[in-house]
Amino acid sequence: MSIASNLETIRKEIQQLSQGREVTLLAVSKTKPVSAIENAIAAGQRAFGENYVQEGVEKIHYFSEKYSGLPLQWHFIGPLQSNKTRLVAENFHWCQTVDRLKIAQRLNDQRSPHAQPLNVLIQVNISDEESKSGIAPTEIMPLAQAIMAMPQLALRGLMAIPAPAKTQAAQEIPLAQMQKLFIELQQAFPQAAIDTLSMGMSDDMATAIACGSTMVRIGTAIFGTR
Numbered sequence: 001m002s003i004a005s006n007l008e009t010i011r012k013e014i015q016q017l018s019q020g021r022e023v024t025l026l027a028v029s030k031t032k033p034v035s036a037i038e039n040a041i042a043a044g045q046r047a048f049g050e051n052y053v054q055e056g057v058e059k060i061h062y063f064s065e066k067y068s069g070l071p072l073q074w075h076f077i078g079p080l081q082s083n084k085t086r087l088v089a090e091n092f093h094w095c096q097t098v099d100r101l102k103i104a105q106r107l108n109d110q111r112s113p114h115a116q117p118l119n120v121l122i123q124v125n126i127s128d129e130e131s132k133s134g135i136a137p138t139e140i141m142p143l144a145q146a147i148m149a150m151p152q153l154a155l156r157g158l159m160a161i162p163a164p165a166k167t168q169a170a171q172e173i174p175l176a177q178m179q180k181l182f183i184e185l186q187q188a189f190p191q192a193a194i195d196t197l198s199m200g201m202s203d204d205m206a207t208a209i210a211c212g213s214t215m216v217r218i219g220t221a222i223f224g225t226r
Helices: 003-018 034-042 053-066 082-091 101-110 137-148 168-188 205-210
Strands: 024-028 047-050 073-076 094-098 118-124 153-160 196-198 215-218
Touching: 003 024, 003 034, 003 205, 034 053, 047 053, 053 073, 053 082, 082 101, 094 101, 094 153, 101 118, 101 137, 101 153, 118 137, 118 196, 137 153, 137 168, 153 168, 168 196, 168 205, 196 215, 205 215
Parallel strands: 024 047, 024 215, 047 073, 073 094, 094 118, 118 153, 153 196
Antiparallel strands: none
16 A cells, blocks of 8 residues: 555545544654655645654755745654754744643743744643653643743643553543543633644544544554554
């Protein structure tokens, strides 16, 4: 199967699952060569997710020169160390993995005032895994309040990577929790454009969409295994 046909299959599946609700497909292009991304662009894909800062920046520069007229959108979706925030602030359109005040403050301070505010999501460690980044649900509101006061950041919502689960019923538990937290965030800040709940990958996309996801992050089902 080609990347183009994979994308077509996933888009149809998203359309069926979302029942008319808008769900953004983010193509996770980490570790993929530019040729694979070019195939996805040729098939109409415009939003890409990168886990590694330096690799992502190199791709952003490459494609901004090669496709200067295309509105490509680059999301940083990996764990972010404070010594890499400047590269994210200066190059990406979104950072989905904000999980502490220090990171948010650095991104805000390092984002050019002449650029559009950096879209950010608060990453929630919904399955309480020691190996994963993200904050506890109880810490969302204080961090959100702080981000709302930062002029170079635009808080757009929440992101999560739940622990793998073998059944749909087990998948639903953390994903439904995330939906509840997302609605609470929207209600707490009605003046903000909080419109993005980023959850769902190749293995749990259907359940995530059923639980209100507005953005799914798909890598393997588009590009194949690494």
